[in-house]
Amino acid sequence: MKNKRILVIASFDGSLLRFRGDFIKNLLAEGYEVITAAPEYSEKNRKLLSKIGVTTKEFYLQRTGLNPLNDIRSIKALKAIIKENDIDLVFPYTIKPVIYGSLAANLCKVPVISLITGLGYAFSGISFKTKLLQRFNEVLYKLTVRKNKAIVFQNKDDYQLLLNRGVISKKQRVEFVSGSGVNLNEFSFKAKNPKDKVSFLLIARLIKEKGISLYMEAAKHLKAKFPKTEFHLIGSPETSPTAIDEAEINELHKEGVIIFHGKQMNVQEYFHKTDVFVLPSYYREGLPRTSLEALACGNPIISTDSVGCREAVKDGINGYLIEPRNLMALIEPMEHFIKHPELINEMGKNSRKYAEERFDVNIINANLIKIIDSILD
Numbered sequence: 001m002k003n004k005r006i007l008v009i010a011s012f013d014g015s016l017l018r019f020r021g022d023f024i025k026n027l028l029a030e031g032y033e034v035i036t037a038a039p040e041y042s043e044k045n046r047k048l049l050s051k052i053g054v055t056t057k058e059f060y061l062q063r064t065g066l067n068p069l070n071d072i073r074s075i076k077a078l079k080a081i082i083k084e085n086d087i088d089l090v091f092p093y094t095i096k097p098v099i100y101g102s103l104a105a106n107l108c109k110v111p112v113i114s115l116i117t118g119l120g121y122a123f124s125g126i127s128f129k130t131k132l133l134q135r136f137n138e139v140l141y142k143l144t145v146r147k148n149k150a151i152v153f154q155n156k157d158d159y160q161l162l163l164n165r166g167v168i169s170k171k172q173r174v175e176f177v178s179g180s181g182v183n184l185n186e187f188s189f190k191a192k193n194p195k196d197k198v199s200f201l202l203i204a205r206l207i208k209e210k211g212i213s214l215y216m217e218a219a220k221h222l223k224a225k226f227p228k229t230e231f232h233l234i235g236s237p238e239t240s241p242t243a244i245d246e247a248e249i250n251e252l253h254k255e256g257v258i259i260f261h262g263k264q265m266n267v268q269e270y271f272h273k274t275d276v277f278v279l280p281s282y283y284r285e286g287l288p289r290t291s292l293e294a295l296a297c298g299n300p301i302i303s304t305d306s307v308g309c310r311e312a313v314k315d316g317i318n319g320y321l322i323e324p325r326n327l328m329a330l331i332e333p334m335e336h337f338i339k340h341p342e343l344i345n346e347m348g349k350n351s352r353k354y355a356e357e358r359f360d361v362n363i364i365n366a367n368l369i370k371i372i373d374s375i376l377d
Contacts, residue, residue, distance in 0.1 A: 006089050
């Protein structure tokens, strides 16, 4: 009797290792065969996945925008992968893989567990364009995920939104997990002890919705008052319509207002070298992975009281929740940490404790595998 085969579908090959690596390893350890589908694997990622026993398949995906011909091409490619590899269960995550993967699997009569990692830009409702895109995505979700065996959410806000919009029904099987989880061995705790200066860190896609502009404005304001304070920024340039101008970032870097590190793979060392993690996002997050890594490393967090972001912060215990898109609301807790650095160590310990209690990747993956077992059994 052959082992059951699970197809994990991603929109970006790097996320299979960074966000789902432990999950994939746990699936393999449980005796499942794992096939991954993603567009344009790098040779490095393909080799790393192959090394742990994963079969990799490529499919075409237009990551941004909508084009019916390209969408059909993606669905046909995924349908072929499912049939040719005799897949027993499809596990897609992020918006387009969930929509296209669910539709392809439904056409093949293969069960699907879809993971909603956040509703993102399309459900932010910031402009007329995003509201129109939201309506379109609602229709696509309704046509595809309603037939899925289970829908897994990372926060209850996203579930409630889709339920209120009639995208999903109360009869559907719904499960909740605390984000992608964090490997508490890989991301180790390091106590904070700032003396002559406090340092802040933001790691995110360089788009406005992540609060990058707010962070840079806060850095300008606080650097003038507290010259020793450091403001670190990690992220790679984006092609999104709301991308931050790289020239603006580089100018602030030259002026010494922020310290821009560009794209970095080993972010743990930056969590350890800095004191407070900041994520002033007003994007519809699932549950930001960077916040979970900050918790594990022992960094207090300043983040917005908004969907997904609020999940990682116990206000006043391991950090502070602020009003989205409010510059002064961001400046105030940052200045509070600068003036009271003794708070950082204690709140950092609380962050680690919270990570251990709620966000241990082993607990989260065990729950996901239990859901998969129940469907395949």
